[in-house]
Amino acid sequence: MTATTAPAPDPRPEVVEETGARRHALMVAGLCAGVGIAAVxxxxxxxxxxxxxxxxxxxxxxxxxxxxxxxxxxxxFVLGFGAVLLGVQALRVPNPKITVYFGGALxxxxxxxxxxxxxxxxxxxxxxxxxxxxRATPIAFGAIAGLLCERSGVINIAIEGMxxxxxxxxxxxxxxxxxxxxxxxxxxxxxAVFGAVHAVISIRYEVDQIVGGTFINIxxxxxxxxxxxxxxxxxxxxxxxxxxxxxxxxxxxxxPFLGPLLFSQNVFGFLMFGLVFFLAWAxxxxxxxxxxxxxxxxxxxxxxxxxxVRFIRYRNVIYGGMAAGLGGAWFTLGSAGRFDQNxxxxxxxxxxxxxxxxxxxxxxxxxxxxxxxxxxxxNDYLSLLDTPIPSQFLLMAPYVVTIVVVAGLVGRPRVPAxxxxxxxxxx
Amino acid sequence: xxxxxxxxxxxxxxxxxPLAGAPHERPPGVAGALRxxxxxxxGPILAIITALAVGALIIVFTDPNALDAxxxxxxxxxxxxxxxxxxxxxxxxxxFDSSLGSQRALARTLVxxxxxxxxGLSVALAFKAGLFNIGGAGQLIAGAMCAAxxxxxxxxxxxxxxxxxxxxxxxxGGVWGAAIGFLKARxxxxxxxxxxxxxxxxxxxxxxxxxxxxxxxxGRTDPISPEMPGSVRLPVPIDSFRxxxxxxxxxxxxxxxxxxxxxxxxxxxxxxxxxxxHAARYAGMGVATTTVLSMTIAGGLAGLGGTTxxxxxxxxxxxxxxxSVGFDAxxxxxxxxxxxxxxxGAGLLFGALQAGSTGMQAKTSxxxxxxxxxxxxxxxxxxxxxxxxxxxxxxxxxxxxxxRFSAGWGAQ
Numbered sequence: 001m002t003a004t005t006a007p008a009p010d011p012r013p014e015v016v017e018e019t020g021a022r023r024h025a026l027m028v029a030g031l032c033a034g035v036g037i038a039a040v041x042x043x044x045x046x047x048x049x050x051x052x053x054x055x056x057x058x059x060x061x062x063x064x065x066x067x068x069x070x071x072x073x074x075x076x077f078v079l080g081f082g083a084v085l086l087g088v089q090a091l092r093v094p095n096p097k098i099t100v101y102f103g104g105a106l107x108x109x110x111x112x113x114x115x116x117x118x119x120x121x122x123x124x125x126x127x128x129x130x131x132x133x134x135r136a137t138p139i140a141f142g143a144i145a146g147l148l149c150e151r152s153g154v155i156n157i158a159i160e161g162m163x164x165x166x167x168x169x170x171x172x173x174x175x176x177x178x179x180x181x182x183x184x185x186x187x188x189x190x191x192a193v194f195g196a197v198h199a200v201i202s203i204r205y206e207v208d209q210i211v212g213g214t215f216i217n218i219x220x221x222x223x224x225x226x227x228x229x230x231x232x233x234x235x236x237x238x239x240x241x242x243x244x245x246x247x248x249x250x251x252x253x254x255x256p257f258l259g260p261l262l263f264s265q266n267v268f269g270f271l272m273f274g275l276v277f278f279l280a281w282a283x284x285x286x287x288x289x290x291x292x293x294x295x296x297x298x299x300x301x302x303x304x305x306x307x308x309v310r311f312i313r314y315r316n317v318i319y320g321g322m323a324a325g326l327g328g329a330w331f332t333l334g335s336a337g338r339f340d341q342n343x344x345x346x347x348x349x350x351x352x353x354x355x356x357x358x359x360x361x362x363x364x365x366x367x368x369x370x371x372x373x374x375x376x377x378x379n380d381y382l383s384l385l386d387t388p389i390p391s392q393f394l395l396m397a398p399y400v401v402t403i404v405v406v407a408g409l410v411g412r413p414r415v416p417a418x419x420x421x422x423x424x425x426x427x
Numbered sequence: 428x429x430x431x432x433x434x435x436x437x438x439x440x441x442x443x444x445p446l447a448g449a450p451h452e453r454p455p456g457v458a459g460a461l462r463x464x465x466x467x468x469x470g471p472i473l474a475i476i477t478a479l480a481v482g483a484l485i486i487v488f489t490d491p492n493a494l495d496a497x498x499x500x501x502x503x504x505x506x507x508x509x510x511x512x513x514x515x516x517x518x519x520x521x522x523f524d525s526s527l528g529s530q531r532a533l534a535r536t537l538v539x540x541x542x543x544x545x546x547g548l549s550v551a552l553a554f555k556a557g558l559f560n561i562g563g564a565g566q567l568i569a570g571a572m573c574a575a576x577x578x579x580x581x582x583x584x585x586x587x588x589x590x591x592x593x594x595x596x597x598x599x600g601g602v603w604g605a606a607i608g609f610l611k612a613r614x615x616x617x618x619x620x621x622x623x624x625x626x627x628x629x630x631x632x633x634x635x636x637x638x639x640x641x642x643x644x645x646g647r648t649d650p651i652s653p654e655m656p657g658s659v660r661l662p663v664p665i666d667s668f669r670x671x672x673x674x675x676x677x678x679x680x681x682x683x684x685x686x687x688x689x690x691x692x693x694x695x696x697x698x699x700x701x702x703x704x705h706a707a708r709y710a711g712m713g714v715a716t717t718t719v720l721s722m723t724i725a726g727g728l729a730g731l732g733g734t735t736x737x738x739x740x741x742x743x744x745x746x747x748x749x750x751s752v753g754f755d756a757x758x759x760x761x762x763x764x765x766x767x768x769x770x771x772g773a774g775l776l777f778g779a780l781q782a783g784s785t786g787m788q789a790k791t792s793x794x795x796x797x798x799x800x801x802x803x804x805x806x807x808x809x810x811x812x813x814x815x816x817x818x819x820x821x822x823x824x825x826x827x828x829x830x831r832f833s834a835g836w837g838a839q
Contacts, residue, residue, distance in 0.1 A: 222799025229794035392635035399624040
């Protein structure tokens with residue numbers, strides 16, 4: 001790959017490439033077909049021809065579109081067949097993208113499961129999707145926190161700790177002042193403080209960034225649990241922040257299905273979508289974004305052209321802390337309305353997974369967060385319908401797919417090259 | 428894609444490592460050895476003292492009575508200081524009393540430190556091989572599940588049953604660790620990411636197992652397994668001093684780790700790969716094999732650690748079974764500078780802190796979670812000697828540089 005070494009003469013380069021691409025296409029097609037056949041066998045053949053699945057398509061009290069009634073078996077056959085067709089299509093296009101084709105096939109499989117679970121019953125389809133979006137919110141914020149740090153070259157495995165601390169900070173200040181907005185602000189500030197701590201120990205003191213992240217995670221868990229017992233247990237009124245009410249954007253909310261889903265949320269939902277799309281633009285289209293990426297990929301080069309490497313890293317890690325702060329505040333002010341010990345419960349690590357799964361790109365992270373949120377929400381959906389599928393395996397899915405992704409089984413992600421490396425100027 | 432020069436993965440390891448060459452001239456004789464020891468201990472001891480001091484400040488400034496006293500600081504400063512000092516003294520006194528103050532307390536400390544030492548050895552051994560094993564939690568759960576399955580399923584005499592359960596626990600953890608090593612060696616997947624993910628996979632797997640008939644206690648719906656039968660429990664040799672033989676096992680294993688690392692070819696390979704994988708590969712060592720082997724042994728140690736909890740102090744599986752030990756282990760491996768003897772010392776200290784914290788909570792109502800804050804601070808101060816240096820005005824050379832264990836996700 002370097003310029004100085006001439007490429008070794010390869011006897012038949014195009015043949016090698018040809019068989020490699022062929023094998024890749026065959027693998028994608030095989031995976032799609034496998035998933036499709038599994039859907040047909042697992043769901044199509046276990047349903048009877050007289051079963052009907054009813055899917056609720058509207059939020060409670062709204063009646064814009066009719067609910068969907070599907071004959072379970074036929075729907076399962078059609079969807080499974082669709083997945084197989086995707087596999088066939090993968091053979092016909094040059095270099096099929098595994099994420100598109102296999103991802104699509106898995107999506108069809110999930111849809112089949114959703115329909116099948118609602119056989120002879122009523123599945124809250126709208127609730128499933130809106131719940132997924134809600135659960136994706138903190139994961140997306142956390143993933144944004146991670147990618148802001150890592151795009152500038154600082155590893156952040158402390159998302160969990162930052163979110164937990166911010167959840168606590170937001171709950172206690174919102175309760176004390178009686179204002180949710182001040183609580184939200186203080187949650188973001190708590191995140192910023194922890195981001196600054198992470199920045200100082202990893203940039204100023206050059207501590208191994210994974211050790212630093214472990215410190216923050218343990219410290220935040222210990223400190224919030226300590227204060228929860230010490231302060232919140234004694235002064236219960238400091239743990240009643242309340243939650244943000246959803247508000248609606250007029251006109252847009254009238255769109256069937258998507259309207260209430262996207263335009264009737266609380267402040268966190270809007271902030272999440274806004275932040276993701278803003279960053280997707282800013283990272284790749286502004287001077288700030290270019291500098292951040294330069295510092296994360298090749299700090300020496302960035303330094304040479306006069307970019308202050310450490311300053312950019314400090315700033316980005318603090319921004320990351322603030323994003324994690326938003327995610328943390330979601331737990332107390334957006335969802336639970338109170339702080340509980342260890343209430344983030346591993347969501348920070350799912351966010352880390354979402355960042356990796358989304359390949360350090362804001363949109364990718366959002367998609368990953370939505371998928372992971374869906375796998376959590378599907379669990380609730382299925383338990384309401386009394387299906388025999390053990391929920392633990394669904395909850396395992398985000399972690400397993402992340403391992404599959406980092407192992408390069410579906411195309412190795414491109415990691416910021418200088419991620420985790422201390423930069424010493426001068427040298 | 429990475430060039431050797433661009434890979435700062437592993438800087439030269441610590442001074443006690445022969446691979447690093449002679450770090451400094453040691454004065455001859457016992458005095459010289461003692462001075463070396465003192466120098467080596469200075470950093471960790473200062474880190475512990477600093478962490479305890481910060482912990483004390485946190486205790487004071489969250490205690491309602493002490494805060495009241497501080498409010499009157501300008502009218503009666505002595506009172507504020509007195510109240511604070513009293514609070515700190517009683518808290519830490521209670522911590523000491525219920526960890527080392529009596530025979531019973533000491534026994535509790537040793538029992539607590541058993542799994543900490545074993546899982547700490549797991550992290551330390553992986554460190555030596557250049558791997559950051561953050562997956563102790565998953566490995567100890569996997570190990571404990573295997574051991575529990577043996578314990579529940581079979582009905583054998585102790586002489587057979589107990590060794591079987593111990594081996595099963597070690598193997599279970601070993602397999603969980605080997606997966607991380609395999610993924611790293613085969614695909615280059617960073618071990619920190621895969622081990623975090625496998626931690627959660629293990630947690631969910633445990634949740635699932637506790638809903639199945641095999642593991643769920645008959646007649647219960649909550650996630651709890653039956654008590655382990657007496658034939659797999661670690662025996663307590665002395666009746667008046669209730670420490671099970673798991674503690675001796677942990678000490679033996681620590682010695683075994685030292686022997687493996689310092690006296691065998693395999694151990695030399697591990698340290699060589701840890702010090703510089705490129706040089707090791709150039710020297711003809713199988714880096715991939717060594718990575719897989721190191722993670723397998725590390726996983727086995729963590730699995731054994733989980734097994735000693737299950738067969739010793741807490742003879743039942745519950746949801747989230749002692750996952751926090753996996754993170755404590757990182758702290759104590761750092762504190763022990765990744766050497767087996769250091770890990771034993773740090774394990775005893777953390778065991779004492781955890782055993783003492785319950786007594787402290789009972790006596791002064793200081794929540795036990797303060798111990799985790801102190802542990803976190805110990806991690807920080809050990810990893811960033813510069814902070815301790817600034818606080819205590821110690822010269823640079825006495826404390827050595829901070830350790831680096833991992834490269835970025837991207838570097839392979």
